[in-house]
Every structure is written in C-alpha cells, then in structure tokens.
Amino acid sequence: xxxxxxxxxxxxxxxxxxxxxxxxxxxxxxxxxxxxxxxxxxxxxxxxxxxxxxxxxxxxxxxxxxxxxxxxxxxxxxxxxxxxxxxxxxxxxxxxxxxxxxxxxxxxxxxxxxxxxxxxxxxxxxxxxxxxxxxxxxxxxxxxxxxxxxxxxxxxxxxxxxxxxxxxxxxxxxxxxxxxxxxxxxxxxxxxxxxxxxxxxxxxxxxxxxxxxxxxxxxxxxxxxxxxxxxxxxxxxxxxxxxxxxxxxxxxxxxxxxxxxxxxxxxxxxxxxxxxxxxxxxxxxxxxxxxxxxxxxxxxxxxxxxxxxxxxxxxxxxxxxxxxxxxxxxxxxxxxxxxxxxxxxxxxxxxxxxxxxxxxxxxxxxxxxxxxxxxxxxxxxxxxxxxxxxxxxxxxxxxxxxxxxxxxxxxxxxxxxxxxxxxxxxxxxxxxxxxxxxxxxxxxxxxxxxxxxxxxxxxxxxxxxxxxxxxxxxxxxxxxxxxxxxxxx
Numbered sequence: 001x002x003x004x005x006x007x008x009x010x011x012x013x014x015x016x017x018x019x020x021x022x023x024x025x026x027x028x029x030x031x032x033x034x035x036x037x038x039x040x041x042x043x044x045x046x047x048x049x050x051x052x053x054x055x056x057x058x059x060x061x062x063x064x065x066x067x068x069x070x071x072x073x074x075x076x077x078x079x080x081x082x083x084x085x086x087x088x089x090x091x092x093x094x095x096x097x098x099x100x101x102x103x104x105x106x107x108x109x110x111x112x113x114x115x116x117x118x119x120x121x122x123x124x125x126x127x128x129x130x131x132x133x134x135x136x137x138x139x140x141x142x143x144x145x146x147x148x149x150x151x152x153x154x155x156x157x158x159x160x161x162x163x164x165x166x167x168x169x170x171x172x173x174x175x176x177x178x179x180x181x182x183x184x185x186x187x188x189x190x191x192x193x194x195x196x197x198x199x200x201x202x203x204x205x206x207x208x209x210x211x212x213x214x215x216x217x218x219x220x221x222x223x224x225x226x227x228x229x230x231x232x233x234x235x236x237x238x239x240x241x242x243x244x245x246x247x248x249x250x251x252x253x254x255x256x257x258x259x260x261x262x263x264x265x266x267x268x269x270x271x272x273x274x275x276x277x278x279x280x281x282x283x284x285x286x287x288x289x290x291x292x293x294x295x296x297x298x299x300x301x302x303x304x305x306x307x308x309x310x311x312x313x314x315x316x317x318x319x320x321x322x323x324x325x326x327x328x329x330x331x332x333x334x335x336x337x338x339x340x341x342x343x344x345x346x347x348x349x350x351x352x353x354x355x356x357x358x359x360x361x362x363x364x365x366x367x368x369x370x371x372x373x374x375x376x377x378x379x380x381x382x383x384x385x386x387x388x389x390x391x392x393x394x395x396x397x398x399x400x401x402x403x404x405x406x407x408x409x410x411x412x413x414x415x416x417x418x419x420x421x422x423x424x425x426x427x428x429x430x431x432x433x434x435x436x437x438x439x440x441x442x443x444x445x446x447x448x449x450x451x452x453x454x455x456x457x458x459x460x461x462x463x464x465x466x467x468x469x470x471x472x473x474x475x476x477x478x479x480x481x482x483x484x485x486x487x488x489x
Contacts, residue, residue, distance in 0.1 A: 003071065010064070020143040028150065060139070063132045070125050155185035159194070166198055174198045189218040193225045200228060205235040223252045227259060234262060239270040247446050254449055263450055267409065361389035366398065373402055377411050388418035392427065396437035407441035409450065416458040420465070428469035431462065432479060439487050448488055459488050 162177030178195040185191065196211035212229035215222055226249040233242035246263045250256060359379045367373040380387040394402075415438070423431040438444065451459070463485045469475050 020140060020147075024143060024147055024150070057139070060132060060135045063128050063135065067125065067128045067132065070121065070128070074121065151184040155181040155188060155191070158184070159191060162194060162198075166194070166201075169201075171198045171201045175202075187218055189215040189222050189225065192218070193222065193228060196225070196228045196232070200231055200235075203235070205232040208232040209236070221252060223249050223256075226252075227256075227262075230259075230262060230266075234266055234269075237269075237273070239266045239273070242266050243270075247443065250446060250449050260450055264452075358383070359386070361386045361393065364390060366393055367402060370402055370406070370408075373411065374408065377414055381414060384414075384418060384421060387414060388422035391415055391418050391434065392423075392430065396430075396433040399434065399437040400440045403438065403441035405442045407438065407444070407447060409447060412438070412441075412447060413452075413455050413458075416455055416462065420458045420461050424465045425469060425472075425474060428466065428474045429476070432466060432475060432481070432484070435462070435484060435488070439484070444487075463488070 158177050158181035162174045162181065165171075165174040165177055175195055175198045178191050178198065182188065182191050182195075192211045192215035196208040196215070199205075199208035199211065209229055209232040212225045212232065215225035216229070219225070226245045230242040230245035230249070233239075233245065243263060243266050246259050246266070249259050250263070253259070360383075361380065364372075364376045364379070367376055376390055377387065380390060415434070419431045419434060441447065463481060466475070466479075466481045470479055470481055475481070
C-alpha cells in the first residue's frame with residue numbers, strides 16, 4: 001500500500017508539472033504570435049529556460065532516487081526475512097535445531113536495535129518525501145510566478161498599445177487592445193477603466209457603465225472609474241446615480257475641478273427635468289350689481305371703476321343739443337325727433353382686478369419640515385428682506401432638525417446671502433449660531449465643495465463681519481470664528 005501511495009503521489013506531481021509546462025509554453029507562444037517581448041526571462045546557452053529550473057529538477061530527481069534506494073533496501077530485507085523464516089520452518093520439519101538452541105538464538109535477538117533501525121529508516125523515508133514535496137511545490141510556485149509575470153508583461157504591453165491607439169483617436173483599436181490585455185490580466189481594474197473611457201468616446205454609454213462597475217468591484221475606491229461611470233450615467237440621464245458617484249469621488253479628491261463641473265451640470269439638468277406642478281385653475285363668478293352712490297368714495301370701487309374723462313365744450317351731450325335747439329326755436333321736426341331719440345348705450349367698462357397680495361414672512365409659520373422650508377423659499381426668493389425675516393424667526397436648533405438629512409444647495413445659498421445682507425451688526429450672534437447649525441446638515445462637506453463664486457464671496461464677507469463683531473465685543477469670548485471658518489472653506 002505504501003508503494004502504491006508513493007507511486008500515486010509521483011504521478012500526481014508529474015501531471016501537475018506537465019500541466020505547468022503546457023501553460024507556460026502556451027503563454028510563450030501567444031506572446032510570440034502577438035509580438036510581445038516578455039522581459040525578465042533568462043535563457044541558457046541552448047536556448048532553454050533558466051538554469052535554476054534545471055537545478056531544481058536535478059534536486060528533485062536525486063531525492064526521488066534516494067527514496068527508491070530506501071524502498072529497494074526495505075524490499076530486500078523483507079525478502080531475506082521471509083527466506084530465513086522459510087528455512088527455519090523447513091529445518092524444524094526435518095528434526096533441525098533443538099529447543100535449547102532456538103531459545104539461545106532468541107536470547108541473542110536484539111529487538112530494540114531492530115525497532116530503532118526501522119524507525120530511523122522510516123524517518124529518513126519521511127524526510128525524503130517531505131523534501132520531494134517541498135521541492136516540487138517550490139518549482140510549481142516558481143512556474144506559476146513566471147507564468148504570472150509573462151501574463152502581466154503581455155497585458156502591460158497591450159495596455160501601452162491601447163493607450164497609443166487612444167491617443168491617436170483610434171478608439172475601436174484601443175478597445176481591442178484593452179480586451180486582449182484583459183485576457184491576460186482579468187482582475188486589472190485599470191484596464192476596465194481605460195476601456196470604459198474608449199467606449200465613452202464612441203458613445204457606448206451603457207457598455208462603459210458596465211466596465212466601470214467591473215473596475216469598482218475590483219477597486220471600490222478607484223476615482224477614475226467613479227468619474228467615468230458618472231459621465232456614462234449623465235449621458236444616460238441617470239442624474240441621481242451620477243451625483244452619488246461624483247460625491248464619492250469628491251470625498252477622495254476634494255479639489256477635482258472636473259467632478260465639480262459635472263456635478264453642477266447634473267444638478268441643473270435634474271432640476272430642468274423635474275416635473276412641474278400643474279397650474280391650478282380657479283373659476284370666478286362675476287355678478288353685476290346696481291350702482292349704489294353711497295359706495296362711490298370706497299377705495300375698492302375707485303380701483304375697479306376708473307374716473308370718467310372730463311367732458312369737453314365741443315362734445316355736448318345729445319340732451320344739451322336738443323335743449324339748445326329747442327331754445328333757438330329754429331329746429332325742424334326732423335331735428336326734434338333726432339334730439340328726442342335715446343342716447344346709444346355706452347360700451348361696457350372693463351374692470352381691472354386688484355393684484356394678489358405679495359407674500360411676506362408673516363404669511364408662513366415656522367417651518368417644521370424640509371418641504372415647508374422649500375415652499376417658503378420658493379415664495380420669498382424674490383424678496384430677500386422677507387426671506388431674511390423668516391430665517392431670523394427660525395431657531396438654530398430647529399435648523400439642525402430641518403436639514404439633518406440634506407440641505408438643498410439653493411436654500412443654502414439663500415441663507416448665506418440673507419445672513420450677509422441683513423444680520424449685521426445687530427444680529428451677529430444669531431448669524432454665528434445659524435452658521436454653526438448649518439454645519440450639522442447632511443453632506444455638508446460635499447455642499448461646501450460645490451459653492452459658486454457668489455456663495456464663496458458671501459462666506460468671505462460673513463466671516464470678515466464676524467471677526468469685526470468679535471473684535472468689537474459683539475460675540476462671546478468663547479466664539480471660535482476661526483474654527484468655523486475652516487469648516488466652510
């Protein structure tokens with residue numbers, strides 16, 4: 001059984017070595033066909049592989065030869081033992097040795113020495129087996145490393161060719177080179193990201209998104225893959241998903257100008273694509289009432305009915321013309337009939353409705369939800385002073401609750417403008433408390449990364465005024481304006 005096990009192990013290792021040789025040969029031939037020069041391979045004088053591999057093979061063969069030698073010695077000893085046992089058995093049948101002679105031989109038998117010899121032989125055999133396994137594993141690992149180096153070198157050479165093709169605007173060729181490189185290095189995130197960029201150039205946005213997904217599975221923090229997937233999703237009008245990718249990329253690279261520009265564009269397109277609320281139609285019933293002279297001086301009536309134009313001397317009413325004709329006595333019957341005829345009806349007067357009342361901060365209660373805050377902002381954004389009055393009525397702790405999950409960029413800009421224009425110098429402490437409360441808003445860091453020039457200017461002005469207020473004693477001694485400035489800048 002031990003011999004059979006050794007034979008099976010030898011066959012298994014030989015099969016593994018043959019498979020490694022086959023894989024290595026296939027890799028070399030593939031590299032030669034593609035014209036890829038694989039660096040790092042040493043060649044012997046006869047053109048074979050490096051001499052270290054031959055040395056390993058020689059050591060393995062020597063260890064196997066020692067194993068075979070030990071096995072042959074053991075087989076010889078076993079055969080000798082069997083022969084002696086057979087001879088003793090035959091002599092006992094023929095009369096042979098006496099019992100006294102047999103007992104004398106038994107007393108001379110050293111069992112401990114025999115056991116020690118067997119244990120030493122087994123230990124040596126086990127040592128040689130472990131040495132063979134170690135050498136074969138080392139050789140297999142070296143072959144695997146060499147195959148990996150060959151594959152990596154081939155992938156790198158193809159990647160360089162793909163980069164050159166991309167630089168020459170040959171995007172289809174670049175995609176082919178990157179695909180071939182992925183055949184050698186299927187877990188290379190850079191190759192997936194490079195192929196995604198080539199696909200973006202060919203407007204294959206869905207395929208580019210898939211390549212970016214693969215790159216991010218291999219390297220979740222790969223910023224280039226995040227930016228290119230955001231570009232693909234922007235083209236596919238998946239603005240929310242694109243904004244998520246851009247926020248992750250800006251967390252890694254806060255000063256990435258391209259990511260900021262794309263984020264602003266996605267927000268603008270998202271707002272433009274948002275469905276607008278339907279126009280509410282109101283039915284108005286107009287009722288005509290008889291004129292009441294007592295209401296002529298009422299301001300509402302004066303606003304509805306304009307003053308009649310002053311009568312000129314040349315435009316006499318028909319009744320006056322008839323009276324003058326009658327007084328002159330020279331009017332004919334035809335003229336009298338015309339004068340007596342009723343005056344034609346006047347054209348109806350078009351009533352002008354009064355304008356709707358302009359909303360003020362008092363038109364809204366203190367917002368309790370983010371939706372209430374956005375509704376008030378949309379109504380008051382044309383009146384900065386009224387919006388500032390609304391902000392003055394909201395406690396800073398309430399703002400923390402309102403903006404805990406998110407703070408819309410347009411509301412943030414309006415608050416900064418309101419604080420800068422109306423809160424100083426009387427409400428400097430309240431402005432400081434509001435700025436501190438806003439730092440607890442959801443994704444505040446990302447919000448400050450995407451400020452436009454107007455917001456940056458307002459923040460600079462705010463903190464300059466806060467410094468002046470602190471120097472004048474308008475803020476508490478514990479007000480850390482410098483630390484708050486760092487959070488905003």
